[in-house]
Amino acid sequence: MSEIVIKLENLTKRFGNFTAVDNIALEVCRGETIGLVGPNGAGKTTTIKMIAKILRPNSGRILIRTNHSELQDLQHVSSTISQMGFLIDIPNFYNMTAFQLLKYFAKIQKYPKDKTAARINELLMRFKLTEWKHEKVKNFSKGMTQKLGIIQAIIHDPDIIILDEPQTGLDPLARIEIRKYIRDLQSQGKTIFVASHMLYEISEVCDKIALINYGKIVGFDTVENLAKSLKINVLNCILLKPLNTSDLGLLLNRLSEKLNPYLDQNLDPEISKIPVRYKPEKLELKLYYDGKNESRGEILKTLIKEFESDFTVVAFTQPKTSQLEMVYSQMVKNNEPEGKRKLNGDVF
């Protein structure tokens, strides 16, 4: 197992009577990409600010491993940790040009002087900001400022990259670019910690997900394992043509019958009341199964062989995002404080 580079031990942060982060514990290993997922105000940014030494925890500690040394208490690390790069919140820059800012950030983080200009140019080109190199940041759009925020976090080529809502304000193409870049960083062996409430972005790039709500970690594992623990395993079958609505009931019954050995027998009615559902608007069959790999193969075989005359399957996937969405909503719901749950109960 690879070594732990960040360890949060019983970390708590209070603002007056409000507990923003409540006794959280988390371990991040070298080379892992961890997603910190939670709704607005869940405690994601506060956690990251404590790692960045911008906020002091009320209790607990943060241990950091720098240069393969022993884990050190962050409070005892005298200065900043140059092996880490941070993007915290929506970035606000001094009103200078992108080049001046990045040069300064590289300098104070001791990036080799002779390589700085090339590094700035490479990153600006990668994020399509080359033409804006000598423009003041006040002229930047929100998305461009966000891109510059990501660049400043990695300008000194850190080993550990911590990104808070990196996709905020970005257009779809830029989001794809950022995802690609995160994957590149992964392939370079970087440790990445991404906080977001955008489940798709997180599920696409992260090895493990930490679900945070009301300042507490309510789940920390791979999407698949989290789904297993909550018994949420879903398969999406995209069909070539819409199903004939006149005998839809019969067909769905037949499907349930034939696929029964592989379907989830203890499906939570809050997730779905029946294990086989048809969504005509998406030409999609949703199958809640037992989560076993063998079952997936058997389901596919059955659909192709037994239902050849009823429909044609053009895609058969286990969607990480929708699975994460379900895990997320389920875990968040399960871990709501008493008062809040009661209130929700009253409302619905």
Next chain:
Amino acid sequence: MRTNNEYGIGLKPIFDTVIFEIKKQRKKFYFFLGVAILVVFLVGYLLQLFPSYLLPDTQAEYFSDGLTFIEFLTLFSACLFFSGIICSEFDKKTGAIVFPKINKYKLILGKYLGNLILVVFILAVYYFLLGLLGFFYYGGPINIRIFYSFGFAVLYAITLSSFVTLFSSFMKSVNVTIISTLLILLIGFNIADQIINLIFADSFEPLYSILYLGGLIASVLQNPFPDPRYAEIDLPGGMGGGFSFGQWITPTIEMGIILLLVYIFVFFILAAILFKRRQL
């Protein structure tokens, strides 16, 4: 034990920040430099062109007249250059970008030194031009007291900057810091001085007042140094009834230096304590 090289590495971020800060404050610097040149030109040169205006008898008196506005210039530049030194990082949230990259005390020290260099440079240009005009009107050598005056102006600028930095360490926004420090320095201290004068007359010297201590910039040019330092000023009034009031003219040089240094020390210590406690 740390080597010289390690100390150098430790100081480098401060040096880098000084350079960056100087670039950042370029516009403000050009503005104040322009104002300083304009004031010297108006007071030191243009005024002398009026036929009714008599050129002072000595070069020292000429310098003293020319330095009438230096206290204001120092005060305004200190308030505007140093007001954002700490609170802007919190107000504009730029701290979230820079604090993880550099020790925050090094960042503030670098920013402070960068701004101080600019303010001292503006003062130096003012004194240099005034000295040049003094030489033009009175010939050489230049009265050495102008250098003492410059020294006091720098010390005064540092005291004001430490005062503004203290405010910047707990104020929420840059604008509020500028307004509150300007109000306290321009109006607050003056009102307090007047009240103290009215109540205590010559028995209480207003040594608490930074503005009063700043009076040394001009009084150090006087030869001999004002003695007594408290004067009764008679003002003629209407209907035959004039009135008089007392005023402290200047502190002693020794007392002035000591108090300015004490203020600098106290303000910086307080600012550092408040800054340490502040979280983004």
